[in-house]
Amino acid sequence: MSDFEIAEKARSFSCSPYSHYTVGAALRTKSGKVYMGCNIENHGIQGLCAERTAFAKALSEGERDFESITVLGAPVGEKAIDECTPCGYCRQFMSEFVDKDFKVYTRQGDEVREYTINDLLPHSFIF
Numbered sequence: 001m002s003d004f005e006i007a008e009k010a011r012s013f014s015c016s017p018y019s020h021y022t023v024g025a026a027l028r029t030k031s032g033k034v035y036m037g038c039n040i041e042n043h044g045i046q047g048l049c050a051e052r053t054a055f056a057k058a059l060s061e062g063e064r065d066f067e068s069i070t071v072l073g074a075p076v077g078e079k080a081i082d083e084c085t086p087c088g089y090c091r092q093f094m095s096e097f098v099d100k101d102f103k104v105y106t107r108q109g110d111e112v113r114e115y116t117i118n119d120l121l122p123h124s125f126i127f
């Protein structure tokens with residue numbers, strides 16, 4: 001199963017009753033394990049994006065070495081055709097847990113797009 005297929009499976013678990021926009025992520029570790037994440041929305045507080053869900057799962061199980069994350073998103077019931085890139089919050093969040101060679105994969109139609117975290121968050125704040 002490709003990471004895009006895993007992200008699509010994660011997307012099927014999306015909890016998005018407010019935005020009706022479903023997102024799935026497949027976070028791959030350097031050891032080859034893959035953590036799925038979907039967006040989780042609720043009424044009371046800010047929800048979780050798929051990317052941070054996947055990172056929270058992995059980090060809370062002790063993972064620290066990440067290779068890539070693959071992200072897909074689309075309105076509920078629609079195929080994920082248009083590119084869905086991580087939001088600003090997720091870009092900052094991920095940047096604090098990954099190396100410079102970490103890759104973010106998306107796709108536009110059948111075209112796979114590959115980014116580094118620096119592509120997505122240039123000149124980021126560093127402690």
Ligand SMILES: [Zn+2]
Nearest residue numbers: 049086087090
């Ligand atoms: Zn996000």
